Amino acid sequence: MKRLGLVFAIFYMAGLAVSTSAFGQSTPQRVIIDTDPGTDDALAILLALNSPELKVEALTVVPGNVVAAQGLENALKLVSLANRCDVSVAGGAQHPLNQKLITAEYWHGQNGLANIELPPSNCKVDPRFGPDLIIEMVHKYPHEITLIPIGPLTNIALAVSKDPSIATLVRNIVIMGGSITGGNVNAVAEANIYNDPEAAQIVFNAGWMVTMVGSDVGERTLLTRKELAQLRSAHGPETDFVSKLGEFYLSRSEKSGYSGAAMYDPLAVGAVIDPTLVTLKDMHVDVETKGEFTRGETAANRMGYNERNVLHGDHYLIEGLDPLKPNAHVCAASDAERFLQLFVSRIKGK
């Protein structure tokens, strides 16, 4: 089954690569980024806005790194910085489905954007409720929209619960979230999943194949002083902002024992721009919503089956193996060097 999973992953990536090259840059992929900006969200959004392979249709904002209102303000400032008021920016959920919000100013600065004060936004908010905007756009462009959720999965869970048909009408869903080798909040949980495990469990089991770009791979895809120096060699509103934000994020990461700044959210965008940047393995993923130590863990089955245990008298016997259908393409590795060079060149390119 492991080999079979790899084969599926290779076909999946080859399929995406072919469709991209067949249409060329003239038909960019429509994407909606659901975001809780957030330092690495800002990097991801600017990467997307500066990549010709993508047409960013909307940013929908979810509470996570910062509260909903601050996230919405940040998203509006980011599209304004990039001079892209054509991108819809909409608010969404105000809190997770079933627990209190946990914000992360500790990592992202008081305003979520490394305490950098961007100019007031020239762009106007889209009055639609984010999950409704997602539903509308997926129906407007059937099989064309790729969802890129890079925050807690609250908005996506609300959208697919209200209208389950979007699960078959999206082109793809590529999330930053989860991990198969340990968490970044605690032993096992990654922050986006930990902030709304119930929403994540809905999203993983909505009937689509979720591409999961986890924190474990993000932490092996590090922005270092080398890339910061490359960014600093160019000047412009976006490059200057990214250089300052990168310095804050890198220093914060170094103080916490990392050798670079984990490119969590940007790598999810990178995996949509160029699927060959990541290695995927098909697995069945469920989200732990109860465990004493494991709430928010992405429990990923790497075997493709569960044992079938049947009660005989006073104990159970293993009678065989029940196959488990994959629901996720799980990112196992990235081509970090190639991704970082793509990131730097795209940010500097404008």
Ligand SMILES: [Ca+2]
């Ligand atoms: Ca995020």
